[in-house]
Amino acid sequence: MxxxxxxxxxxxxxxxxxxxxxxxxxxxxxxxxxxxxxxxxxxxxxxxxxxxxxxxxxxxxxxxxxxxxxxxxxxRGNGATVLLYDLEHRTVLLVRQFRYPAYVNDHADGMLLEAPAGLLDEDDPATAIRREAEEETGVTIGSLEHVLTAYMSPGSVTEVLYFYAAPYTDADRSGRGGGLRSDGEDLEVTELRFDDALAGIRRGDIVDAKTIMLLQWAALEGPFASGS
Known part of the structure; x- marks a missing residue:
């Protein structure tokens, strides 16, 4: 090439x-x-x-x-991801999609549960994740909190990923989500109880690194931390 x-x-x-x-x-x-x-x-x-x-x-x-x-x-450029959470109902909003690299490396079916994410393209991280969240989940984000910034695979991939968290309610779900068909996206929007999502990490149902990091942040010092 x-x-x-x-x-x-x-x-x-x-x-x-x-x-x-x-x-x-x-x-x-x-x-x-x-x-x-x-x-x-x-x-x-x-x-x-x-x-x-x-x-x-x-x-x-x-x-x-x-x-x-x-x-x-x-x-592959830099990206951003967001944990969408409903504190009142103790739920989080994830997407399920096919990931061929995981599939070819021993994942059962390649269908991964993930926090919404996407490349920045020409946008700043906050603008990009607002765009991606709406495309993937149908949620229009209001307040947005920056959680951390990390190199996800510094041995071979240049990408920096910006992590965010944002609350959502039913009123914020202005679209169907599912991603852009023109970009080849085919996502299933999945709402989970937060405790079930944490248990999913232990069971191996959630194996995506960025999603694990956001869920553990939410449990340790984020919206679902004890005493918060």
């Missing part, structure tokens, strides 16, 4: 890829924030939708010796 057949031109580097992008090999070349790391080269391996790069760098180890390292990084 990294090379075009026309005179050796490289897709996403010398000529536009499917999304019109070029010079994707420039990402990271100018990094100088860490004096122990010197970037030597960046190669685009694939850019069909998101971007897979192979970066070569010189790394100064703790003992002062230097080594040449190679790392593949998957750049």
């Amino acid at each position: 990294g090379t075009d057949n026309s005179a050796g031109a490289r897709i996403g580097v010398d000529v536009p890829d499917a999304r019109g992008r070029v010079e994707l090999d420039r990402e990271g070349r100018d990094l100088v924030r860490n004096a122990r790391v010197r970037i030597l080269g960046v190669e685009v391996l694939a850019s069909d939708w998101h971007v897979l790069r192979k970066t070569t760098y010189e790394y100064t180890r703790l003992d002062g010796s230097r080594s040449i390292e190679h790392r593949e990084t998957y750049d």
